[in-house]
Amino acid sequence: MCRRRSILWLVICAAISATWPGEVSAQIPGWKGWKAGIAQSVITPEEPLWAAGYAARQRPADGKMHDLRLKALALEAADGQRAVLITADVLGFPRGSAARICEVLEERHGLRRDRIMLAASHTHSGPVLEDALYDIYPLDENQKAAISRYTRRLETIAAETAGRALEALRPASLAVFEGSADFAVNRRNNAEAEVPASRAAGKPLHGPVNHRVPGMSVRDSQDKPIAVVFGYACHATVLDGYSWSGDYPGFAQLELESRIPGMTAMFFAGCGADQNPIPRRSVELCERYGKQLADAVMEAMARPTRTLEPTLKTAFSTLELKYELPAEATLRRMAEGTGYTARWAQRLLAERESGVAWPDAYPYPVQVWKLGADQYWVALGGEVVVDYANRLQERIAPGVWVAGYANDVMAYIPSRRVWEEGGYESGAFAVYGLPAERWQPEIEDRILAEVERLADALR
Numbered sequence: 001m002c003r004r005r006s007i008l009w010l011v012i013c014a015a016i017s018a019t020w021p022g023e024v025s026a027q028i029p030g031w032k033g034w035k036a037g038i039a040q041s042v043i044t045p046e047e048p049l050w051a052a053g054y055a056a057r058q059r060p061a062d063g064k065m066h067d068l069r070l071k072a073l074a075l076e077a078a079d080g081q082r083a084v085l086i087t088a089d090v091l092g093f094p095r096g097s098a099a100r101i102c103e104v105l106e107e108r109h110g111l112r113r114d115r116i117m118l119a120a121s122h123t124h125s126g127p128v129l130e131d132a133l134y135d136i137y138p139l140d141e142n143q144k145a146a147i148s149r150y151t152r153r154l155e156t157i158a159a160e161t162a163g164r165a166l167e168a169l170r171p172a173s174l175a176v177f178e179g180s181a182d183f184a185v186n187r188r189n190n191a192e193a194e195v196p197a198s199r200a201a202g203k204p205l206h207g208p209v210n211h212r213v214p215g216m217s218v219r220d221s222q223d224k225p226i227a228v229v230f231g232y233a234c235h236a237t238v239l240d241g242y243s244w245s246g247d248y249p250g251f252a253q254l255e256l257e258s259r260i261p262g263m264t265a266m267f268f269a270g271c272g273a274d275q276n277p278i279p280r281r282s283v284e285l286c287e288r289y290g291k292q293l294a295d296a297v298m299e300a301m302a303r304p305t306r307t308l309e310p311t312l313k314t315a316f317s318t319l320e321l322k323y324e325l326p327a328e329a330t331l332r333r334m335a336e337g338t339g340y341t342a343r344w345a346q347r348l349l350a351e352r353e354s355g356v357a358w359p360d361a362y363p364y365p366v367q368v369w370k371l372g373a374d375q376y377w378v379a380l381g382g383e384v385v386v387d388y389a390n391r392l393q394e395r396i397a398p399g400v401w402v403a404g405y406a407n408d409v410m411a412y413i414p415s416r417r418v419w420e421e422g423g424y425e426s427g428a429f430a431v432y433g434l435p436a437e438r439w440q441p442e443i444e445d446r447i448l449a450e451v452e453r454l455a456d457a458l459r
């Protein structure tokens with residue numbers, strides 16, 4: 001960092017630490033505001049595992065750039081209602097893992113499903129988890145056993161970390177901010193190799209994007225920032241090597257934590273299924289995007305922010321999303337090819353021959369939280385394309401936060417536009433393994449209607 005930038009950051013850090021309105025007084029009996037608790041754990045695999053996300057990888061990961069982490073933020077409103085946000089440097093929490101973590105949290109802490117949000121960063125340098133992405137790698141039984149061991153450990157750590165965050169609840173204040181960062185590029189509408197030249201020439205890039213960096217800061221009774229939660233709609237795919245890392249969201253969180261010591265930074269991936277950080281593929285670029293996001297958060301926190309009243313409402317539902325089963329002829333043709341699509345087709349053909357009955361719908365998780373009078377936070381499962389974030393800003397509120405990759409990641413979730421255009425982001429079922437050819441065409445309408453139904457119930 002150059003000297004002038006360092007001085008700028010000193011000024012911004014000083015502004016954030018010193019000029020905050022001192023409304024929250026010390027630990028007070030009968031406190032009527034928010035309470036917040038934070039905890040975190042290292043989740044870097046201890047044994048060799050495959051990193052998730054790229055079918056082109058040839059072998060398990062063999063080292064780390066930095067530790068992978070799982071973090072929990074517990075919130076308690078003035079009326080005692082509680083909720084927990086869990087974020088992690090993983091591609092996505094599979095359905096089974098999410099269910100097991102939530103069962104334990106209900107049993108130990110009485111938290112209902114709607115009060116737990118599991119948000120992944122979608123790093124492509126985190127481990128493969130149980131029952132997700134099995135067809136894209138040549139996994140042997142030893143590898144599958146190692147993945148199961150790691151997944152059980154991750155679930156135990158998630159429940160334990162959330163428990164510690166709940167035990168750490170203490171008076172706090174929450175304030176909403178919004179920044180922006182422009183490294184996300186619509187990967188369906190721009191040729192990756194041409195993006196740097198277009199940017200340099202000031203030519204516009206194509207296709208929908210959502211460059212918002214929405215989030216909130218959490219401050220203790222001394223007005224000291226203890227946590228920051230922020231999101232961005234872009235694939236965490238700068239790196240594709242064999243070292244564990246949180247990719248650019250990992251670097252962004254480390255950067256924020258080094259700029260404000262004692263503060264925990266938590267990232268949730270937005271609707272970035274059709275967005276890539278471009279250019280990419282170097283550690284230097286990964287750090288640069290991390291810093292760019294951290295700058296966006298710091299600058300937004302230093303501006304006047306909106307304080308949230310201490311009320312909390314939550315809703316969760318599962319929507320039966322229908323899909324078309326693959327035709328046998330399609331599977332036979334694909335099975336004769338090579339790579340992961342052939343492995344997927346061969347597995348499905350074997351299942352078909354042994355009489356496995358495939359479901360023709362998926363229980364898709366939709367969650368909505370409302371913090372204070374009007375801060376809506378939507379959490380959608382799957383790899384959600386950016387149209388959803390843009391539509392929900394129109395249909396719910398301009399300041400809505402929309403997390404994708406939340407609570408379960410089972411396939412790509414196309415908008416009607418992407419469904420009609422087709423291509424990878426219209427489903428990519430062979431990646432995650434669902435026995436599906438394509439989603440029902442009404443997928444976008446059904447998901448948006450369900451979000452509206454839940455949001456209305458919280459109004």
Ligand SMILES: [Zn+2]
Nearest residue numbers: 122235273383
């Ligand atoms: Zn992805």
